[in-house]
Amino acid sequence: MSMSPRSLAELIDHGGSNTALIYRDRPISIGELADLSRRLAGGLKNLGIGAGDRIALWMPNVPAYLGLLFACARLGAIAVSVNTRFRAAEVGDIISRSGAKALVLWPGFLGVPFLDILKEVEPTRLAGIETVVVYGEEGETIPGLPFQPKRIVAYDTLAATTPLAFGFPEKNTGFAIFTTSGTTKAPKFVLQGQQGVAAHGFNVARGFGYLGPDTVMLQALPLCGVFGFTQAMAGLAARKPMVMMPAFEPLAAADLIRRYKVTAFNGTDDMIHRLLETSKDQVPFPTLTEAGYAAFNAALADLPSWAEKRGLRLFGLYGMSEVHALFSRFDPTLPLALRQRAGGVPVSPDYKVRTRDPESGVLLPHGQAGELEFRGASVMLEYFNDPEATQGAFTEDGYIKSGDLGETLAEGGFLFLTRMGDVLRLAGFLVSPAEIEATVQELPGIEGAQAVAVGTKAGTKAVVFVVLKPGATLDEAATIAHCRKRIANYKVPHRVVALEAFPTTASANGTKIQRTKLRDMAQGMRETAG
DSSP: OOOSOOSGGTTTTTTTEEEEEETTTTEEHHHHHHHHHHHHHHHHHHHTTOOOEEOOOOSSSOOOHHHHHHHHHHOEEEEOOOOOOOOHOOOHHHHEOOOOEEEEEEETTTEEEEEEEESSSOOOGGTEEEEEOOOOOOSOOOOOOOOSSSSEEEEEHHEEEEEEEEOOSSSOOOOHHHHHHHHEEEEEEEEEHHHHHHHHHHHHHTTTTTSSOOOOOOSSSTSSSSHHHHHHHHHHHHHHOOOOOOOOHHHHHHHHHHHHTOOOEEEHHHHHHHHHOOSSSSOTTOOOOEEEEEEOOOGTHHHHHHHHHOOOEEEEEEEETTTEEEEOOOOOTHHHHHTSSSSESSSSOEEEEEEEEETTBBBBOTTTTEEEESSSSSSEEEETOOHHHHHHHHTTOOOOOOOOEEEEESSSSSEEEEEGGGEEEEEEEEOOOOHHHHTTSTTTTTEEEEEEEEEEEEEEEEEEEEEEEEEEEOOHHHHHHHHHSOOOOOSSSSEEEEEEEEEEEEEEEEEEEOOOHHHHHHHHHHHOOO
C-alpha cells in the first residue's frame, strides 16, 4: 500500500479480495469495487465525459456512488457532490454554477423526492446537463424526467461496459467539489485534488487506528459531505470493511453494529444520541467503545458524559470542506472534559496549525485565541472558478485561512472555539459565544443556549437565546444574575430570551443552528425596544 499515492485509484487498485463494503448484507471486495470503477469509467468515456468535465452526484450512500467517484478519478473528471437534503433552488444553483455535464440520481429512493424537486428547478439551470444517469435497484424502470437532456442512460448499462485500463494523472488533478455551508452568500465550491484526498485517507486510517485487524466501520454519514466522504476514503485506505447505509436510521444502524461487530464510527451528536436511545441496555454496543463526534445541537451538551455511562467514549474532531473532515482529533484516552472539545491533534505530523490575530495580523503564541490557519496535503486546491476567493483564502506562505477562532495548545494540537463570524467582540475583547452559553446552561431548566452580539446605546452586548427543558420556565433576571457571578461583567448577557426551538439549516454534515437568524432576531428586539 503506497504512502505517496499518485491518484485516488491507488486506494482501491491491487486491493484483491479484502472486503471493502457490506451493502444490504452483500460483501463487495476492493477488487470488485476497482473493477466496477473501471467499467463505469469506460461507460462515461463512451458518453463523452473526459478530463475536467463535471458530473453531479445527487445520490444517497450506495456502492455505485463510490464506483462513480473512482471512475471520475480515472478519467480526470470532477465529481460534484450534491446534498440529498437540498431542494430546488440549491440543486439548480449547484448544477448551473458548476457547469455539470452529467447528473446521476436514484429516482426510486424513498427518502428523497428527486423528480418532484427537479420539476421545481428553473429550466435554464439544467440546460448544461447533456446526460442523466438513472440508478435503480430491484428491477426499477427509468421514469420520465421533468426536463429533456440529450440522453438518459441506465446506470446498469454503464456498469456493464468492458473494463478499461487507465493510467495515473501526472499531477494532483482536481477530482471532487464540495459546497461550503454559507448562509448569507451562495456557497463556494471547494475543489479537492486526487493526491490530497488519497493522502488524507491514509493519514486518517493511521491516525484514527483503523489499521487494526478487527476494524469494521459503519458508513452512515452521507458521502455527499466531507464528514462521510473522508471516513469512506479512510476505510478504503485501511482495507477494512465498511457497512454502508443509504441513509442513517437509528434502529437499522443499531442492528448493523451488533450483527457485524462494528468497531469504528463517527457521527453528529444527533446521530449518536438517537443511536444510543434505541436500547435500554447499559452497554448497548460492546464492540463500539469509542467514536468521534461533531457537536451541532446545543441541547445535547451532556451527550459525552451520558454516552460514557453507556460504554461509548466520545472524542472531539475538527474538519471543514477546505481541509477535509477528520483533520484532527482529541485522544480518546484523555479525561472527558478535555477530549470532548472540538479540535485536537492533526492526523499527520506533516499537517501544520497556527493562529493569527485577525486585526493586527500577528502570529500568536499558544493559548491566545485567533484565526486558525492550516497547511498540509488535505488542503483544497482552490475555490472552483473563483480565483479571487481562492487568493483571499491563502496566506503568502501557503496556509489556508479557516475562518475559525481557535488557539494552539502547548501540549500539542489546537482547540476550536467558534466560527470567526460568530465571535463576539465585547468591550474590545474577542469572546467565544460558547463560554457564555456554557455559563447559562449551568442552570437546571436550560436545555440549550446560543449567544449572539447586538449593538446597544451602552455598546455591543451579548443576547442569549435558550431552549427550555420540558416544564421549565425562564427567569431572565435570575439567569443574568447567575452569569454576573460567574463571568466577567462585559460577557454578561444583556437579554436572555426563550425560544421553542433554534432555527436550523440542513447540511451534508449535519443540522446546524442558523446564528445569522438569531442575530437578526436580537437586532429586531433592540430596534423594537428603541
